[in-house]
Amino acid sequence: MAPDPSPPTPDLLAHIAWSRVAEPGDAVAATLIQRLGAGPAFEWLTSSRAPVPPGLEPHPAWEATAANWRARLTHLNPGRELAAIEALGGTVLTPEDPRWPEGMAGLEAGAPICLWVRGNLEALTRPGVGIVGARASTRYGERVAADLAEGAVRAGLTVVSGGAFGIDAAAHRAALEAGGPTIAFQAGGVDRFYPAAHHDLLTAICGSGGAVVSEAPPGSAPMRQRFLARNRLIAAAARATVVVEAAWRSGALSTARHAANLMRPVGAVPGPVTSMASAGCHRIIREGMAVCVTDAAEMLELTGPLEAGSEPAPAQAGLLDGLDGDCARVLDAFPARAGTTADALVHVAGLAPAAVLRALGSLHLAGRITKVGGAWRRV
Amino acid sequence: MAPDPSPPTPDLLAHIAWSRVAEPGDAVAATLIQRLGAGPAFEWLTSSRAPVPPGLEPHPAWEATAANWRARLTHLNPGRELAAIEALGGTVLTPEDPRWPEGMAGLEAGAPICLWVRGNLEALTRPGVGIVGARASTRYGERVAADLAEGAVRAGLTVVSGGAFGIDAAAHRAALEAGGPTIAFQAGGVDRFYPAAHHDLLTAICGSGGAVVSEAPPGSAPMRQRFLARNRLIAAAARATVVVEAAWRSGALSTARHAANLMRPVGAVPGPVTSMASAGCHRIIREGMAVCVTDAAEMLELTGPLEAGSEPAPAQAGLLDGLDGDCARVLDAFPARAGTTADALVHVAGLAPAAVLRALGSLHLAGRITKVGGAWRRV
Numbered sequence: 216m217a218p219d220p221s222p223p224t225p226d227l228l229a230h231i232a233w234s235r236v237a238e239p240g241d242a243v244a245a246t247l248i249q250r251l252g253a254g255p256a257f258e259w260l261t262s263s264r265a266p267v268p269p270g271l272e273p274h275p276a277w278e279a280t281a282a283n284w285r286a287r288l289t290h291l292n293p294g295r296e297l298a299a300i301e302a303l304g305g306t307v308l309t310p311e312d313p314r315w316p317e318g319m320a321g322l323e324a325g326a327p328i329c330l331w332v333r334g335n336l337e338a339l340t341r342p343g344v345g346i347v348g349a350r351a352s353t354r355y356g357e358r359v360a361a362d363l364a365e366g367a368v369r370a371g372l373t374v375v376s377g378g379a380f381g382i383d384a385a386a387h388r389a390a391l392e393a394g395g396p397t398i399a400f401q402a403g404g405v406d407r408f409y410p411a412a413h414h415d416l417l418t419a420i421c422g423s424g425g426a427v428v429s430e431a432p433p434g435s436a437p438m439r440q441r442f443l444a445r446n447r448l449i450a451a452a453a454r455a456t457v458v459v460e461a462a463w464r465s466g467a468l469s470t471a472r473h474a475a476n477l478m479r480p481v482g483a484v485p486g487p488v489t490s491m492a493s494a495g496c497h498r499i500i501r502e503g504m505a506v507c508v509t510d511a512a513e514m515l516e517l518t519g520p521l522e523a524g525s526e527p528a529p530a531q532a533g534l535l536d537g538l539d540g541d542c543a544r545v546l547d548a549f550p551a552r553a554g555t556t557a558d559a560l561v562h563v564a565g566l567a568p569a570a571v572l573r574a575l576g577s578l579h580l581a582g583r584i585t586k587v588g589g590a591w592r593r594v
Numbered sequence: 595m596a597p598d599p600s601p602p603t604p605d606l607l608a609h610i611a612w613s614r615v616a617e618p619g620d621a622v623a624a625t626l627i628q629r630l631g632a633g634p635a636f637e638w639l640t641s642s643r644a645p646v647p648p649g650l651e652p653h654p655a656w657e658a659t660a661a662n663w664r665a666r667l668t669h670l671n672p673g674r675e676l677a678a679i680e681a682l683g684g685t686v687l688t689p690e691d692p693r694w695p696e697g698m699a700g701l702e703a704g705a706p707i708c709l710w711v712r713g714n715l716e717a718l719t720r721p722g723v724g725i726v727g728a729r730a731s732t733r734y735g736e737r738v739a740a741d742l743a744e745g746a747v748r749a750g751l752t753v754v755s756g757g758a759f760g761i762d763a764a765a766h767r768a769a770l771e772a773g774g775p776t777i778a779f780q781a782g783g784v785d786r787f788y789p790a791a792h793h794d795l796l797t798a799i800c801g802s803g804g805a806v807v808s809e810a811p812p813g814s815a816p817m818r819q820r821f822l823a824r825n826r827l828i829a830a831a832a833r834a835t836v837v838v839e840a841a842w843r844s845g846a847l848s849t850a851r852h853a854a855n856l857m858r859p860v861g862a863v864p865g866p867v868t869s870m871a872s873a874g875c876h877r878i879i880r881e882g883m884a885v886c887v888t889d890a891a892e893m894l895e896l897t898g899p900l901e902a903g904s905e906p907a908p909a910q911a912g913l914l915d916g917l918d919g920d921c922a923r924v925l926d927a928f929p930a931r932a933g934t935t936a937d938a939l940v941h942v943a944g945l946a947p948a949a950v951l952r953a954l955g956s957l958h959l960a961g962r963i964t965k966v967g968g969a970w971r972r973v
Contacts, residue, residue, distance in 0.1 A: 355866060355868070358868075359867055359868075484867060485864030485872070485879070485886070486864065486866055486867070487734060487864075487865055487866055488738055489734070489737070489738075493864075494888070497864060497886050497888045500864070500879065501885060501886045501888075501892070506880060507864070507876050507879045507886070509867035509873070509876045510867065513880070
């Protein structure tokens with residue numbers, strides 16, 4: 216991908232600086248940037264020693280938080296970061312960029328400050344499905360992951376996963392074999408692919424219409440906390456997330472939890488009850504977090520209908536076209552101007568709570584509704 | 595079991611006659627008997643040629659229905675039927691018998707007219723769990739069925755199943771090995787065990803504190819329709835039913851459906867999505883009819899807590915002791931005298947519909963509530 220020929224804007228450079236200063240998933244930094252703008256927020260951080268950002272309420276935590284950020288100001292050079300990603304043929308996106316994946320809006324204050332992308336940016340704007348699971352997978356799980364990924368590609372969906380060993384790799388590989396784009400979200404910087412053994416796989420992803428993406432700037436190590444933060448990006452980038460195999464306590468379940476919090480549909484693939492690799496899947500099915508998914512068709516019920524090989528709809532409102540009737544029913548149940556809650560919508564729409572939550576997720580994703588405070592409103 | 599020394603009552607003989615005249619699951623006959631009593635109803639059938647039973651509303655269907663019953667009046671000899679079951683060491687129970695399994699009350703008009711029992715009558719009064727599944731089972735399914743049955747016995751539950759090949763047999767055998775009672779409901783008469791290859795197994799069940807039971811009188815062949823009717827008795831005799839393996843269309847799913855209609859909890863054991871023997875289990879999990887059950891502990895969550903090796907509670911009200919808090923909450927949500935509906939209880943109790951239905955099932959089983967018309971009332 217050719218470097219952007221226009222000079223970087225101060226806003227882009229400020230985002231890059233924040234991306235370096237704040238840890239992935241730092242909701243305080245993200246909120247500050249959303250409230251003040253990246254430039255003014257960074258100006259406060261660097262030039263002023265005011266304990267509290269302008270216009271915000273005093274809170275004892277500000278001092279410690281700001282101290283953490285300021286600890287990373289040394290050697291900061293956003294222009295050099297930008298040159299580094301462009302030298303790799305990559306791009307850095309900010310939320311204001313029209314190419315910003317719209318699914319990230321669901322994260323609200325938890326949205327990333329930047330996305331560092333190698334490969335094909337357009338892959339990020341296509342509808343996707345998350346296929347995630349255990350690193351310690353079985354051949355059974357890998358086979359199911361491959362079937363699902365192939366079915367996703369045939370249906371025109373991007374396969375979103377984490378690039379890890381096991382289920383993630385099986386999903387990425389099957390997507391590549393089916394000729395479809397796939398996206399790997401990394402916990403560390405995209406300058407050095409992780410795990411190292413997947414260098415060829417991740418390189419192939421970038422070269423096959425897909426992308427390798429991180430919110431951590433180049434040079435960031437893939438630390439544990441960053442994996443957990445990374446999982447929310449998989450959930451946010453996908454219309455629905457399916458867990459193929461997961462132990463009772465597995466990182467893949469955190470991705471499922473993020474998807475559920477975003478009110479995106481979650482699926483889990485059952486397996487033998489004698490297989491520890493399926494225990495986490497059975498757990499989230501039992502808990503009602505996930506729907507039992509046994510094949511690609513059932514996975515596609517979660518992502519909602521798409522035209523085969525479809526491009527994303529031109530306008531946000533158009534995203535509602537072709538979605539199921541529950542969305543229309545839930546949107547009809549909204550008051551004209553006032554806010555409402557999922558509980559109230561259950562009563563007004565006369566739909567089951569799970570159906571209302573799914574519809575809210577789709578409507579939110581389609582930009583038809585927004586969440587203000589604890590209340591949902593029509594846009 | 596020694597034959598009952600007292601002479602048979604006319605009511606018992608009338609029930610036996612009806613048991614021969616009406617097919618298993620004949621709700622019209624059962625309703626007629628509940629309304630008029632077995633004796634008066636049989637008197638109408640035999641001595642009068644009135645087209646409609648006394649006190650009931652005329653309906654064109656009565657004539658054809660009565661004609662079907664009357665076709666079986668030839669050679670009817672209830673005394674001989676009674677002698678036949680007693681010669682086998684068995685007993686025939688009527689709904690008025692204090693030893694009648696209380697779970698059958700949930701069937702209301704669909705309750706059996708008689709139960710023909712060989713083995714230990716007390717097994718029928720103990721709390722039980724249904725463990726059912728495909729005849730064409732896999733070793734995986736048989737192993738899980740055995741684990742569940744053993745866990746049920748250890749928890750003091752009777753294992754209720756259908757005596758068939760595959761999952762049923764695995765459950766019965768494991769219960770016997772664990773030293774616990776198990777009950778096999780047969781589609782045909784208990785004079786000839788079915789399938790014939792299970793003669794030894796079913797004989798062992800009768801000799802180990804369990805029972806072999808049918809609503810069809812001795813001499814009845816195990817016809818297809820009788821299997822479907824038999825499935826409702828498994829569901830009714832058990833606090834909860836777990837399907838271990840079932841193809842997409844399987845008789846075991848009909849047992850699950852009966853249990854769900856009785857508002858008893860239903861579980862299903864997941865398996866590999868590549869196994870057709872698990873497709874029916876995944877289906878009812880997806881449809882929300884069944885909870886995903888992966889081990890005995892999760893099965894026992896469905897049956898509710900029991901003391902280990904417990905005998906049934908002495909009084910019906912006592913059955914509520916030790917049940918979960920949802921039951922108390924739902925019972926509290928009942929109006930003092932008026933009837934109510936599950937929907938209304940969802941609102942008043944502030945519990946999810948599924949939790950309310952589970953609690954209603956438990957409360958009904960405990961005799962605390964009853965269904966009159968379409969409405970639930972406190973007893």
